[in-house]
């Protein structure tokens with residue numbers, strides 16, 4: 001039977017990365033997706049921008065919307081201080097199965113909680129079911145038309161505090177026009193665009209960093 005792209009990405013990790021070494025997992029996925037087959041990981045170029053924002057925020061609690069194979073999940077978690085927690089939401093069970101194995105290969109199970117389900121259903125449960133107060137950092141990388149509604153939902157659920165940082169992938173390609181217009185025009189956000197390229201290509205893309213002002 002045919003393997004899926006996420007299964008082939010997991011295979012590349014198991015063949016080329018060292019168990020317990022998150023950076024080797026990140027490198028293995030980037031090499032596979034650059035040389036064998038493209039996949040929608042944030043990738044190495046935008047990944048360096050992601051790394052710098054994570055290091056600057058030094059978050060105790062992180063939310064990721066859209067796990068896929070766990071590339072950015074592992075990349076972020078590898079930079080977190082001890083006792084920091086990353087909750088990542090994924091509603092495709094097949095992708096979740098792969099991501100759990102990528103996370104395990106990296107040895108980051110203790111820092112990462114992968115929750116299966118849709119962000120719209122899970123965000124309202126964050127406080128009482130997952131014991132979250134607010135998120136220091138949110139990485140948005142799921143369906144592009146869900147960035148704005150989910151941001152408004154996080155505000156309504158009191159999950160953002162003064163200084164919470166939203167980092168959004170793909171604001172140019174595929175693009176998130178309604179989200180971009182909102183965070184750039186709202187007086188409650190201070191936004192900054194980090195120009196880069198679509199993962200593994202020369203096409204323009206970028207990350208938008210938006211600080212919630214409370």
Ligand SMILES: CCNc1ncnc2c1ncn2[C@@H]1O[C@H](/C=C/CNC(=O)c2cc(-c3ccc(F)cc3)cc(O)c2O)[C@@H](O)[C@H]1O
Nearest residue numbers: 040066068089090091092117118119141142143146173174
């Ligand atoms: C229903 C909304 N809530 C959700 N809750 C939980 N998980 C969700 C949700 N949406 C989507 N997901 C999951 O997030 C992932 C979806 C990501 C969508 N990303 C993209 O479409 C994307 C697409 C491209 C891209 C760019 C150029 C192209 F030519 C082709 C593709 C590049 C990227 O970096 C991307 O992130 C999947 O794992 C999906 O199952």
Ligand SMILES: [Mg+2]
Nearest residue numbers: 042141169170
């Ligand atoms: Mg993306």
